[in-house]
Amino acid sequence: MNILILGSGGREHALTWAIAQNPKCDRLVVAPGNAGMAKIAECATLDIEDGAAVADFAQAESIDFVIVGPEAPLAAGVADRLREAGVLVFGPSAAAAKLEASKSFTKEICDAAHAPTAGYGHFTDAASAKAYIRAQGAPIVVKADGLAAGKGVIVAMDEATALNAVDDMFGGAFGGAGAEVVIEEFMDGEEASFFVLVDGEDVLPIGTAQDHKRVGEGDTGLNTGGMGAYSPAPVLTDAIAMQALDEIVKPTMREMAKRGAPYQGVLYVGLMIKDGHARLVEYNVRFGDPECQVLMMRLGAQALDLLQAAAQGRLAQTKVNWADDHALTVVLAANGYPGAYEKGSVIQGLDGVASDSKHMVFHAGTATKDGQIVATGGRVLNVTARGGTLQEARDRAYALVDQITWSEGFCRRDIGWRAL
Numbered sequence: 001m002n003i004l005i006l007g008s009g010g011r012e013h014a015l016t017w018a019i020a021q022n023p024k025c026d027r028l029v030v031a032p033g034n035a036g037m038a039k040i041a042e043c044a045t046l047d048i049e050d051g052a053a054v055a056d057f058a059q060a061e062s063i064d065f066v067i068v069g070p071e072a073p074l075a076a077g078v079a080d081r082l083r084e085a086g087v088l089v090f091g092p093s094a095a096a097a098k099l100e101a102s103k104s105f106t107k108e109i110c111d112a113a114h115a116p117t118a119g120y121g122h123f124t125d126a127a128s129a130k131a132y133i134r135a136q137g138a139p140i141v142v143k144a145d146g147l148a149a150g151k152g153v154i155v156a157m158d159e160a161t162a163l164n165a166v167d168d169m170f171g172g173a174f175g176g177a178g179a180e181v182v183i184e185e186f187m188d189g190e191e192a193s194f195f196v197l198v199d200g201e202d203v204l205p206i207g208t209a210q211d212h213k214r215v216g217e218g219d220t221g222l223n224t225g226g227m228g229a230y231s232p233a234p235v236l237t238d239a240i241a242m243q244a245l246d247e248i249v250k251p252t253m254r255e256m257a258k259r260g261a262p263y264q265g266v267l268y269v270g271l272m273i274k275d276g277h278a279r280l281v282e283y284n285v286r287f288g289d290p291e292c293q294v295l296m297m298r299l300g301a302q303a304l305d306l307l308q309a310a311a312q313g314r315l316a317q318t319k320v321n322w323a324d325d326h327a328l329t330v331v332l333a334a335n336g337y338p339g340a341y342e343k344g345s346v347i348q349g350l351d352g353v354a355s356d357s358k359h360m361v362f363h364a365g366t367a368t369k370d371g372q373i374v375a376t377g378g379r380v381l382n383v384t385a386r387g388g389t390l391q392e393a394r395d396r397a398y399a400l401v402d403q404i405t406w407s408e409g410f411c412r413r414d415i416g417w418r419a420l
Contacts, residue, residue: 002027002062003304005041006048006078007069008034010331010364010382011289014296015067016041017360021301024308029061035373036363048073051081058087066090067307071147071286074265075101090311092285095261099252099283103145103182106283113251117280118185118272126170129181133162139186144169146177151338153223155186189274190418191281192233193291194244196269197306200262202315203249206306207298207322208236209291210418215338217414224338225379228415230328230390231294235273235418244271244278252283264310293362293382294327300357328393328416329362329384330401332409337378345408347373347381353403358386359396361404380409390419 001024005016013036020028020040033043047053049072058066066082068074068091077094098105104122123129133140142165144152152174156162169178193211197204211229215221249269256263268284296303302321309318334341350373353361362384365377385396394416401411
């Protein structure tokens, strides 16, 4: 089977790593890829948000299966163009991808499906949004309605922060994503991520994870795209997962199908858990990053079989074979992230780091220059390990971190602290 993976981050490197191990995979192409992916797959130059270009490439290169990594190509309708061209694709249509591309749309769907979530208001002007904040009080959550690369959410613990967030969003801090704003009730509890595959009809849970969004240790400081993650998430018990499936996921999927936008792909279900009950925080229409890295470490080669079953409508006959283990990933980020940071610094020591089924460094923002690995992004490496216990996985991951020399980067030293 010839497979094309779209994307260039740590999530896509993890998918590439897992899929490359499956004997079904004859040829693996990534577009555009990164320095880590280039070691195990062919890299292609391609505008991954141009559906026609992706479909033409897939047909010209005899690609049998396309896996879309990030959310932007899905929102742009790339999966639709591939289906029209007769190419098997893993990922939702543009209509279904609105579950991530528009937070107000998700709230509307939740209302129709009676799915438990935070109370909210949806606003197209700053004055109305501010009046709502003053009426509700703080803490409160201000969200850019559109796609903002995981950064368009401000958890405001005081009214002034919330009002400033409204000014920032309508002032263009998040580009077009902030042209409309959703303001939500602050939900207290512990957050965790639940991942399910959907084939248009059937739903298959494939794992739980918990990530660390804040830049500082003890979950302090600014929100980021994620500074580390681990799987499974102990707080997301089997009972809570079943409640989330029955009250949130399945009703949402029925409502989407009813609206003529059946969902196919992976659904990232962000949950807030309190007193043994889950409410929806958000949906994402792709694997989380860095949660994908810990899921792929635990799934391995079967990941390809699972994604293919979802794309072909065969989830009812598909099972997940979990190893009874744990995985943890630590994000190495450029100094200054999530604010301004420099690109181009050299990372050393990667050649000597173990690379096997229990130890992997997934590249997120890297390139090769003059034979050396250089940093090209804010989140640069995902240092990942498996173990029989979470403590063992954590110890292995940090042992790998300590073998890497990169003075221009930093990481949190407390990933997994909630569970441990």
